[in-house]
Amino acid sequence: MSNVQATHYSVIVVGGGQAGLSVSHFLQRANIDHLVLEKHTLTHTWRTQRWDTFCLVTPNWQCALPGHPYSGADPHGFMKKDEIIAYLDGFIGKVNAPVLEDAAVTRVRRGADGRYIVASTRGEFTADRIVVASGGYHTPIVPRMAERLPVQIAQVQSSDYRNADALPPGAVLVVGSGQSGAQIAEDLHLAGRKVHLAVGEAPRCARFYRGRDVVDWLADMRYYDMPVTDHPLREGVRDNTNHYVTGRDGGRDIDLRRFALEGMELFGRLEDFRDGKLRFAPNLRANLDDADDTYNRINASIDGFIAKHGMDAPPAARYEPLWQPDGERIELDLEASGIGSVVWCIGFTPDFGWLDAPVFNGRGHPAHLRGVTAVPGLYFIGLPWLHTWGSGRFSGVARDAQYVVDAICAERANAPDRVSIACA
Known part of the structure; x- marks a missing residue:
């Protein structure tokens, strides 16, 4: 008009x-x-x-x-x-x-x-x-610590990220492992870039389970019809971070542990930058375990639905960790790491x-x-x-x-x- x-x-x-x-x-x-x-x-x-x-x-x-x-x-x-x-x-x-x-x-x-x-x-x-x-x-969330990073470090927010080639040479620090952060980290990883990922508290879910897309199962279970008033968290669910998974290449799980085996560096939550070093919370293991617990819990609910209705489906399975962190790395020297850019994926207000x-x-x-x-x-x-x-x-x-x-x-x-x- x-x-x-x-x-x-x-x-x-x-x-x-x-x-x-x-x-x-x-x-x-x-x-x-x-x-x-x-x-x-x-x-x-x-x-x-x-x-x-x-x-x-x-x-x-x-x-x-x-x-x-x-x-x-x-x-x-x-x-x-x-x-x-x-x-x-x-x-x-x-x-x-x-x-x-x-x-x-x-x-x-x-x-x-x-x-x-x-x-x-x-x-x-x-x-x-x-x-x-x-x-x-x-409004994109970017912490005030970003102001203290060296000027030569390129900083972009997830909404401004386009592809690996648009970032300057060097390793990339991705901050946040929600839906966007996990997928952008994967995109950079598949492009051959060295990725350091600050892992947050986002949950994850399977792409496919027992012969079907998990979304198909949850739809049959009427999960998508549940009103917020009936959710166990009530309105608190509105603050939840979305589960990370991808539809790329026909759809698959995003398994940060597998990325770690392939060379991606995983850390806990990014907390600060001072004296030339990035500081991380010692919660990487807990965050990975919690994400996997959610993954297995969703699958278990599908198992229960299948059993209740006597449905024919491939056998149940439980995800077991492919990799565990060897201790908690809480510091990373920015210059020595070769990081040339940071992608902030910690949401919006x-x-x-x-x-x-x-x-x-x-x-x-x-x-x-x-x-x-x-x-x-x-x-x-x-x-x-x-x-x-x-x-x-x-x-x-x-x-x-x-x-x-x-x-x-x-x-x-x-x-x-x-x-x-x-x-x-």
């Missing part, structure tokens, strides 16, 4: 990724006028913040955006970066959302009349309701500073129930575990978007003085 005429809308959606576009899909079905404001271009993050060999870590069949399920020839494969973009382009074309791109929202506040006032770099708008669909990964609403906790996360906040007319979507595991993914965002739009319809029905178009 290039020529925006109206300044007031029933709904303004902030963010034009898969979550915002999914909301637009259901708003159009409900015949509700709206505008999507996108800071850059539609699905910008997928196009600009992924490395060259990036691929999905969940099978293609889980790509189920509203009205746009995966229809390719490899439902149990893992789309690569270009294929993901093509899939999203198809979704963009189907939704045909009323969108204003290059419109960074700078402030949203609620006026005395109950309407929301939206200031953006493309002008000011008002709306009866706001759907925040900008995600929860905004949310930044909703532009939203003036009393819905945030002390960590900057919004309080909500399935995306519905206590503030009238304010909704969120696309956040990790907003409702289920798939809430921030292609697999679950459609269900969340439908729920939020249904909530908007219900609110409109209870506020007839502010309704201009009835929900279908």
Whole structure:
């Protein structure tokens, strides 16, 4: 939408990724006028913040955006970066959302009349309701110790990493072993680079177990339908680091112990840099063991499911460590190690500073129930575990978007003085 005429809308959606576009899909079905404001271009993050060999870590069949399920020839494969973009382009074309791109929202506040006032770099708008669909990964986390590293050390954050050749010569320190860190460490390792990996507390899971993708098993076990309110950790699960695994080359486990046998240097959590030395916590063994415990625990739950239903499947197996660290190395001389670059893979923090609403906790996360906040007319979507595991993914965002739009319809029905178009 290039020529925006109206300044007031029933709904303004902030963010034009898969979550915002999914909301637009259901708003159009409900015949509700709206505008999507996108800071850059539609699905910008997928196009600009992924490395060259990036691929999905969940099978293609889980790509189920509203009205746009995966229809390719490899439902149990893992789309690569270009294929993901093509899939999203198809979704963009189907939704045909009323969108204003290059419109960074700078402030949203609620006026005395109950309407929301939206200031953006493309002008000011008002709306009866706001759907925040900008995600929860905004500001890259880089520790202050990074400022003390020598200037000749190249430093990039995971969202800026592209490939091994884009980094200067020398060994590479990858900090963090979550989903991105483990895959980037693997990418560098396969490219023949010497990798030092600071291993965090991320769990891992098998790619395939007892003849099937683990995702297929967990889907049958209804794990992906479990609401956050039923999870043993409740809302605490939103803080969990994603399990590391990969869809690369048809999908496989990521086993850091195997990498160690092949020459990758593993350390515990990076804690400091001083006197020319990197300092690590003595927790490498514990972190590896905990990740393997999660791996085996998930597989054991699959064993139980198979046994309960009397299913025919290949025999059960338990992962046994291929390698154990010989003590805990807590120091590494930066110059002697030959490290020429550091890739920070320790996540992001949310930044909703532009939203003036009393819905945030002390960590900057919004309080909500399935995306519905206590503030009238304010909704969120696309956040990790907003409702289920798939809430921030292609697999679950459609269900969340439908729920939020249904909530908007219900609110409109209870506020007839502010309704201009009835929900279908």
